[in-house]
Amino acid sequence: MKNLSPLQKARYQYTPKLPGMLRNGIAEICVKEGLPTESVADQEKIKALFPNTYGEKEITFEKGKNTSLAKKQVVGVILSGGQAPGGHNVICGLYDALKATDKNNVLLGFKNGPSGLLDDDYIEFTDEYINEYRNTGGFDIIGSGRTKLETKEQFKVAAEVAKKHGITAIVIIGGDDSNTNAAVLAEYFAANNTGVQVIGCPKTIDGDLKNEDIECSFGFDTATKTYSEVIGNIERDANSAKKYWHFVKVMGRSASHVALECALETQPNICLISEEVAAKKMSLSQIADYIADSVAARAAKGMNFGVAIIPEGVVEFVPEFSVLIAEINELLAGAKADAFNALATWKEKYEFIKKGLTAASFAVFDILPETIQQQLFLERDPHGNVQVSLIESEKLFSALVKAKLAERKKAGTYNGKFNALHHFFGYEGRCAFPSNFDADYCYSLGYNAFMLIQYGFNGYLSKVSNLSRPAEEWVAGGMPITKMMNMERRHGEDKPVIKKALVELDGAPFKYFEARRATWAVETAYTYPGAIQYFGPSEVCDRTTVTLALEKGMLK
CATH class of the missing domain: 3.40.50.460 (Phosphofructokinase domain)
Structure with a gap:
């Protein structure tokens, strides 16, 4: 590591905080199942489009005996869309959980976004490589891109690349469109019995990827x-x-x-x-x-x-x-x-x-x-x-x-x-240095994504909630991506997409602002x-x- 600022050196040494139930050690993490889910709107249409991944249960992780089947995991990870602070820590958390379970597990980073998967352009992560990106901003660890995974031809290529490397799961780190693509890819893999799981992680600095389950997107x-x-x-x-x-x-x-x-x-x-x-x-x-x-x-x-x-x-x-x-x-x-x-x-x-x-x-x-x-x-x-x-x-x-x-x-x-x-x-x-909150949250999302992989979930979003409390009290788990979806008109066609979250005019943040803005407009406050x-x-x-x-x- 050369030409490092004092802050860079200090941030490399920072240990992100995990939710309490993820601190017990992977051998002591079990699954608690919730109720079956349905999409936020257009239930029949979404169900018809996702027959293999629709209606799955929400889950949370708790302290208890790990009952997942032991097997070697080869996981691919993709950064998709615009940069957001903390993306590196998602990958670091995923890597650490993989290696803590089995040193022989492998994490492949596909370069420059989803196109890296289609082009079979990747790097195999090592301790030395990963350690240079801990708690840092940017997506330069593997780069990002805006290629959409949405056609059967693309899915077929993705399946062939996954088979070539023995990939068991793919983690897509992105916003609403990227995670919509993750859901469609997960459905394809399930329908074609590829054995490859797909897990999403919620990223966007715009803050519009949130709902009753996702309290905040990282960045x-x-x-x-x-x-x-x-x-x-x-x-x-x-x-x-x-x-x-x-x-x-x-x-x-x-x-x-x-x-x-x-x-x-x-x-x-x-x-x-x-x-x-x-x-x-x-x-x-x-x-x-x-x-x-x-x-x-x-x-x-x-x-x-x-x-x-x-x-x-x-x-x-x-x-x-x-x-x-x-x-x-x-x-x-x-x-x-x-x-x-x-x-x-x-x-x-x-x-x-x-x-x-x-x-x-x-x-x-x-x-x-x-x-x-x-x-x-x-x-x-x-x-x-x-x-x-x-x-x-x-x-x-x-x-x-x-x-x-x-x-x-x-x-x-x-x-x-x-x-x-x-x-x-x-x-x-x-690409700012992530705040402690984003460093912790993103590391937890990545660590949690591996837990979802280990327990065999497909088409799920890595979910960490109770975020307004100290990290010890955060709750880790997963939710089916289809739960967030509705149908929208895009380029003359009805397509399934994750519903964007707008500012709620009857929500507490806007009401707080609304009650004070008349004073702010006139005074210097x-x-x-x-x-x-x-x-x-x-x-x-x-x-x-x-x-x-x-x-x-x-x-x-």
């Missing part, structure tokens, strides 16, 4: 604490300079869990919640007025500064904007796209757009800053649609607010100053979380997110 804790540290630093700077409004976009295209957690940690003046925008059918103009109200109220007190947190995907939740996007996609379908692209100037393109949109959608389009208008017509996705994720929503809303304030100044109802700065926090949190702490009192180093504490009644 969310570290990522939100990383973003909150920097937002807190920006708040301190804003309160020092007293002349800028900072618009901060954070990760979360499909849900606003990251934005809400960062707001709970830092108490900014404004935080938009996409789910609320959709529920209230708010327009872009209404959102801009809402922010402008805070700017004006603070300016009246001589505070021409503030901080606003913007979820990455908020514009997709604005009903009128969704209609606009749909019309633009239709406007540029087929040969019409060639006609549009052939136009030489933006002025010509603008007139083309004006003629092609309905009056209502053009009115929405026309209030957008020109830079945002042009972003809507830049790169298209493989299906020819607008890539909404490329829209700089933090700049969009600051521009709309600036226009609103100019109107108010002209009307004599506002006399402040408004200077905006923009930030986007995304990649900064994906910033809180400064500071950097993630690894050494010191447990209440500082092992604390959970505010979201989890509120959901579990640990904070009022």
Whole structure:
């Protein structure tokens, strides 16, 4: 190990905490079966698609005699999708449990995501190799990728690769789409009597892979604490300079869990919640007025500064904007796209757009800053649609607010100053050194995944719960992935997918935020979380997110 920082050296030495029942030694871990499960929705359709893996029982591990059959295990592991802090520890926990059971057990890491399985591109883990990645961030131990395992041709190749190496189980570490693929692969393996098990582990910093069983996906804790540290630093700077409004976009295209957690940690003046925008059918103009109200109220007190947190995907939740996007996609379908692209100037393109949109959608389009208008017509996705994720929503809303304030100044109802700065926090949190919570949680998920393999479970998600309590009190077990699934329309087809968890507007975290945000909007009530702490009192180093504490009644 060369060129290591002092923190790297110290983190290699950290021993992750396991749930109490997993500390007894593998020989003293038994299974307690729960009730049969059914999918969260569309039960008959999901059951028909997963006849071999549907309806299985939830299980928990307890202290007792291990009754599993002894056999050599050759396990493959895959990192799938975007990076999330703690992924290395899932692999380390899986490896340690394998080797603690039998030194002859083997762990193969397939490189660069699911494609590594299809290409038979792998590394066999050793103590020396594993030890260089303990308690570290990133997915560089084997790399990740976004190849989807969803066709019978792919499944056949996966089965052939598994047979070639004598693989008994595959662990897929990923988010909702990756674990959906894990469920489909598990069903294929079962239907074709391959003898290969598939186990999933819940990963995503967006926090939208959760339900009554999965309290938190790994990486969310570290990522939100990383973003909150920097937002807190920006708040301190804003309160020092007293002349800028900072618009901060954070990760979360499909849900606003990251934005809400960062707001709970830092108490900014404004935080938009996409789910609320959709529920209230708010327009872009209404959102801009809402922010402008805070700017004006603070300016009246001589505070021409503030901080606003913007979820990455908020514009997709604005009903009128969704209609606009749909019309633009239709406007540029087929040969019409060639006609549009052939136009030489933006002025010509603008007139083309004006003629092609309905009056209502053009009115929405026309209030957008020109830079945002042009972003809507830049790169298209493989299906020819607008890539909404490329829209700089933090700049969009600051521009709309600036226009609103100019109107108010002209009307004599506002006399402040408004200077905006923009930030986007995304990649900064994906590979951070995992917090103690994520280091412990991820190691437990990996260790627990092996227990599921040893007891012969297939199509299960590694589950660790009671996470708001000390690790000693965590509960380890597993749940059938099909329990989380429903049918959704994807690319013109009905497909089984894991249901995304959105921010619940009647949930404790949002209610806590809602009760305080009016004060935060006008006052300077910033809180400064500071950097993630690894050494010191447990209440500082092992604390959970505010979201989890509120959901579990640990904070009022």
